[in-house]
Amino acid sequence: xxxxxxxxxxxxxxxxxxxxxxxxxxxxxxxxxxxxxxxxxxxxxxxxxxxxxxxxxxxxxxxxxxxxxxxxxxxxxxxxxxxxxxxxxxxxxxxxxxxxxxxxxxxxxxxxxxxxxxxxxxxxxxxxxxxxxxxxxxxxxxxxxxxxxxxxxxxxxxxxxxxxxxxxxxxxxxxxxxxxxxxxxxxxxxxxxxxxxxxxxxxxxxxxxx
Amino acid sequence: xxxxxxxxxxxxxxxxxxxxxxxxxxxxxxxxxxxxxxxxxxxxxxxxxxxxxxxxxxxxxxxxxxxxxxxxxxxxxxxxxxxxxxxxxxxxxxxxxxxxxxxxxxxxxxxxxxxxxxxxxxxxxxxxxxxxxxxxxxxxxxxxxxxxxxxxxxxxxxxxxxxxxxxxxxxxxxxxxxxxxxxxxxxxxxxxxxxxxxxxxxxxxxxxxxxxxxxxxxxxxxxxxxxxxxxxxxxxxxxxxxxxxxxxxxxxxxxxxxxxxxxxxxxxxxxxxxxxxxxxxxxxxxxxxxxxxxxxxxxxxxxxxxxxxxxxxxxxxxxxxxxxxxxxxxxxxxxxxxxxxxxxxxxxxxxxxxxxxxxxxxxxxxxxxxxxxxxxxxxxxxxxxxxxxxxxxxxxxxxxxxxxxxxxxxxxxxxxxxxxxxxxxxxxxxxxxxxxxxxxxx
Numbered sequence: 001x002x003x004x005x006x007x008x009x010x011x012x013x014x015x016x017x018x019x020x021x022x023x024x025x026x027x028x029x030x031x032x033x034x035x036x037x038x039x040x041x042x043x044x045x046x047x048x049x050x051x052x053x054x055x056x057x058x059x060x061x062x063x064x065x066x067x068x069x070x071x072x073x074x075x076x077x078x079x080x081x082x083x084x085x086x087x088x089x090x091x092x093x094x095x096x097x098x099x100x101x102x103x104x105x106x107x108x109x110x111x112x113x114x115x116x117x118x119x120x121x122x123x124x125x126x127x128x129x130x131x132x133x134x135x136x137x138x139x140x141x142x143x144x145x146x147x148x149x150x151x152x153x154x155x156x157x158x159x160x161x162x163x164x165x166x167x168x169x170x171x172x173x174x175x176x177x178x179x180x181x182x183x184x185x186x187x188x189x190x191x192x193x194x195x196x197x198x199x200x201x202x203x204x205x206x207x208x209x210x
Numbered sequence: 211x212x213x214x215x216x217x218x219x220x221x222x223x224x225x226x227x228x229x230x231x232x233x234x235x236x237x238x239x240x241x242x243x244x245x246x247x248x249x250x251x252x253x254x255x256x257x258x259x260x261x262x263x264x265x266x267x268x269x270x271x272x273x274x275x276x277x278x279x280x281x282x283x284x285x286x287x288x289x290x291x292x293x294x295x296x297x298x299x300x301x302x303x304x305x306x307x308x309x310x311x312x313x314x315x316x317x318x319x320x321x322x323x324x325x326x327x328x329x330x331x332x333x334x335x336x337x338x339x340x341x342x343x344x345x346x347x348x349x350x351x352x353x354x355x356x357x358x359x360x361x362x363x364x365x366x367x368x369x370x371x372x373x374x375x376x377x378x379x380x381x382x383x384x385x386x387x388x389x390x391x392x393x394x395x396x397x398x399x400x401x402x403x404x405x406x407x408x409x410x411x412x413x414x415x416x417x418x419x420x421x422x423x424x425x426x427x428x429x430x431x432x433x434x435x436x437x438x439x440x441x442x443x444x445x446x447x448x449x450x451x452x453x454x455x456x457x458x459x460x461x462x463x464x465x466x467x468x469x470x471x472x473x474x475x476x477x478x479x480x481x482x483x484x485x486x487x488x489x490x491x492x493x494x495x496x497x498x499x500x501x502x503x504x505x506x507x508x509x510x511x512x513x514x515x516x517x518x519x520x521x522x523x524x525x526x527x528x529x530x531x532x533x534x535x536x537x538x539x540x541x542x543x544x545x546x547x548x549x550x551x552x553x554x555x556x557x558x559x560x561x562x563x564x565x566x567x568x569x570x571x572x573x574x575x576x577x578x579x580x581x582x583x584x585x586x587x588x589x590x591x592x593x594x595x596x597x598x599x600x601x602x603x604x605x606x607x608x609x610x611x612x613x614x615x616x617x618x619x620x621x622x623x624x625x626x627x628x629x630x631x632x633x634x635x636x637x638x639x640x641x642x643x644x645x646x647x648x649x650x651x652x
Contacts, residue, residue, distance in 0.1 A: 029346055029585050058473055060588060061614035065601050077599065079586050079614075083473075086494045090586065149476025152622055153614075160310075175303035175651055185311050187609070 002089065007032045010054065010089075018043035031090055038093040041076075042141045045091065048080055049146060056080035056089055059147035064157035068187040072096040074138050074163060095138040095163065131171055132164045142168035160185035225488040225507045226524075268296065275304050279382045279637045282647030286624075286636075293632050298625045302618075306651040313611040317577025318344055319418060321608060325598075326412045328613055329649030331374055334360075334367040335591040337416040339598035339613070342497060343587035344418050347580050347602050350549060354541040356420035357499045362433070362536045363406070363415060364498075365529040369440070370399040371592040372522045376447065379519075379641035383460050388450060395443055398436055405429050418578075419553040420546030430537060437534050444526055451519070461515035465627035465639040469513065475626070476619045479594025481643065484521045485513030491590035503535040515642040522644075552578045577606040586614075593617050593644055615649040 002010060004027050011022040011034060021040040026033040036044045048056040060079040067073055074095040081088050132139060142165035143150050154165045155174040162183035165171055173180060182189060269290045275283040283304035289297035309328055313321040325340045326333040338360060345352060377392030400410040406425045407413035415422050451457045467475075469485040482489055490507045492500040508524035510517025546553050554573055555566035580602040588597040594616030601610035620643060627639040 028583060029349075031585065059476060060595060061586060061597050061599070063599055063612045063614065065584070065599075065610045065612070067601070067609075077584075077586070079588075079597070083489060083494075088586075147476070148474050149619060149622065152618060156618075173303075175306040177303070184308065185610075187314075189311075191311065191315055 002032050002087065003027075007034070010034070010048075013051075014044050014047050017047060031088065033090040033092055035092045035094065038076075038095050038140050041078075041091070041093045042143060042146065045078060045080075045143055045146055048089065048091070054082070055084075056082045056087075058083055059143070059149050060088070062143070062150045062153040062157065064161045064163050066161060066185065066187045071100075073100070074161060076140055076157065076163060078143070093140060095140060098138060099136040129171075131158075137162045137164045139164045139166055141166050142171075144168055159183075162186070225509055227509055227511055267291070273636075275301075279640065280647075281378060281640070281645060284640075284645065284647055284650075286640075288633075288636070290633065293634075295628050295631055295633060295636050298628050298636070300621055300624060302621070302647070302650050304651065305647055309652050310611050310613070313608055315607065317606045318580060318608060319573075319577055321611060322416070322418075323412065323414050325611070325613065326414060327648065328652050329591070329593075329596075329615060329617065329646045330411070331371040331646055332367060332591050332593070332596070332649070333412050334364045334416065335589060335596050336598075336613070337414070338364060338498075339587060339589050339591075339596050340600075340611070341416045341418050342589065343585055343598040343600045344580060346587055347583050347585050347600060348418070348552065348578075350419055350547055350552060352420050352547055353544045354499070355424075355543045356545050356547075358536050358540050359406075359421045359425060359545060360416060361498050361500065361503070362425075362533060362540075363403070363421075365532045365536070366399050366402060366433075368529050368592045369526050370396055372526050373399070375522065375592075375644045376519075379644070380451065380457070382637055382641040383457055385451065385454065385457065388447065391443070391447065391450075395440065402429065402432055402436070405432065417546060417553065419549060420544070422546075424545045433533065433537060437530050437537075440530055441527065444523060448523060458516065460634065460638050461519060461642070463512065464515045464631065464635045465642065466512060466514050467623055467626050471626065472513075472623060475623045477594065477623045479591070479616055479620065480518055480521045480525065481620055481623065482594070483507060484510035484517035486511055491588060491595060495588075497589055500532075502539070503532050505529075505532050515638050518642040579604060579606050580608070584610075588614070591616055593646065593649075594620060613649075613652060615652065617645040617647075617649045618652075621645050621650060 007025050007027060011025050014021050014034075014036075018040050020037055021043050022034050022036050024035040026035065034044060048054045058081040060081050061077070062079075063077050065075050065077065067075060072094040074097065076093045076095065078091040078093075079088060080091060131137070140163060142154055144154065144165075145167070151168075151170070152174060154168055155170070155172060157163050158165060158168075158171055159173040159176050160183060172178065176184065271288060271290065272285055273288050274280040274285040277286075280286065285301040285304070287299040287301060288295055309324050313324050316324065322337055322340060325336045328336050373392040373396045377389040377396075380388035380392075403413055403415075404410050406429055407415040407422065467485070469482070469487050472482050472485050473487070478489065486509055488507045488509050491497070492505075493507055505528045508521045508528065510521050550566075550569045552573075555563070555569050559566035560570055582602055582604040584599070584601040586597055586599045588595050590596070595614065596616055597614035599610070599612040599614065600608050603609040624639060624643055624645075627643070628636040631639075
């Protein structure tokens with residue numbers, strides 16, 4: 001892990017290349033963090049990966065978090081690793097919520113139901129799909145081109161938080177069903193909002209025949 | 211012939227190559243026929259561009275989610291031309307249970323049983339990733355005896371996980387007897403878990419601050435017997451598989467992905483080590499007391515299915531070495547930290563001490579609070595880097611629990627391993643990948 005002056009130095013060098021990229025640095029729990037501008041996250045990741053003195057070439061994990069009620073609300077975390085030096089650095093991009101207060105209504109029960117066949121067309125090969133037609137979802141650049149390992153993990157972040165990764169080759173839900181509506185791991189998504197289908201309540205459950 | 215990855219920067223005293231002197235070369239089974247004058251059509255991995263007959267049609271089929279060789283409910287959409295795999299897309303999520311979301315509704319200590327059930331063959335590792343993360347957020351030091359007890363249980367768990375992998379993988383490749391032998395040893399391990407924790411699986415043995423209870427009388431004797439007998443059992447496994455013509459033909463030089471590509475894909479664990487990269491978090495970034503025990507990292511050279519098998523089997527032997535050293539060096543002392551704000555008071559104090567009763571009540575009803583912060587805590591699981599990410603908001607419940615499950619990330623390498631090979635090789639690749647769907651879907 002880089003120490004405090006080393007971290008400031010890294011932040012300074014990134015800002016020299018891309019002005020305004022690193023907003024803040026933090027050092028807590030023996031972990032170095034760079035908090036970066038979400039529009040310039042790729043510049044920071046590229047610098048950390050490709051500069052020989054840094055060479056954080058291994059991306060351990062990409063994950064998202066929801067900090068409701070804080071603003072900006074969402075964050076995408078990148079855990080980078082330099083294997084020869086066994087050093088980790090954490091890059092965090094804070095994303096504001098474009099539609100504050102609106103996502104609470106995005107639960108399956110409250111939405112007009114779209115039959116599976118008419119649900120948003122799943123991106124097949126080479127076909128550009130607009131994942132964010134109304135601009136209600138936070139957006140960030142995808143880092144799949146830099147780190148192919150981010151593929152599944154960015155899909156997971158999209159699936160659970162509705163964060164759209166621009167430029168992702170195959171941005172679909174990964175763990176939830178493809179026709180699912182809502183972003184289940186947002187903090188304001190209710191627990192138990194989906195009725196559980198048992199044999200005894202089969203007939204009385206809404207849309208049980210699907 | 212496969213490209214051999216020369217491991218760079220091998221620290222000789224800590225790394226050894228599993229294949230040295232053990233791997234027999236495959237004899238050409240057709241040699242006697244060729245000598246007798248029979249013409250044999252060349253086999254080997256198919257050449258997609260050249261080998262195809264024009265009349266063969268592409269066929270896209272679902273393999274799974276109920277295919278017996280997918281080790282759970284994994285669905286693979288494979289595009290086949292005859293018996294050749296031209297494309298492959300994994301579809302996961304069939305056993306998604308929303309564990310990460312459920313953890314947010316529970317206080318920190320009540321979330322432990324949830325996280326155990328993610329990767330159901332590595333429950334002690336899940337607990338260690340979670341408890342270690344919470345402990346680091348609390349800046350709580352755990353006692354030395356607890357560290358060693360945790361290491362004993364984790365290494366037993368690693369052996370258990372590898373035994374289940376070996377049994378089921380060999381079953382996929384047609385060796386049914388391996389399954390019975392491996393599950394016999396696995397039962398011994400589960401018996402020990404039952405002795406120490408009362409449960410065979412999902413023990414909830416690790417607590418924030420240490421472990422739940424000390425190991426009982428007789429545990430050490432049973433573990434020593436196991437350490438005594440297990441090497442000979444591993445010898446038996448190897449005797450069954452290492453000279454087995456079918457096993458060798460199906461694993462050697464199959465599913466090779468270069469070390470560089472595996473690193474790009476984020477693959478860790480035995481898969482990466484089999485390709486020649488000596489990366490093991492127990493060694494490079496020691497947690498608990500792994501820097502106090504002596505063990506080596508087995509690596510392969512080619513990175514095919516056979517190397518993956520050799521690496522895991524060699525890892526079982528190394529785990530036995532760690533177990534023996536842990537037993538010999540097991541320190542005396544408490545098994546859980548002495549911080550009454552976090553750790554439950556001992557049962558016998560509840561009847562006499564008002565203070566203990568209040569602490570007990572507060573801990574059981576509300577739980578302990580964790581100061582605000584966020585942390586990614588990686589450990590080395592049986593399948594690679596197992597990371598736990600927790601956001602604490604200062605309350606008694608975590609604001610976010612995320613697991614970077616190694617199977618989930620490793621699964622991305624399956625396509626590159628399998629495309630261009632036969633369907634039978636796909637089964638082999640999947641078996642040697644060792645995905646646990648409970649961990650993938652969470």
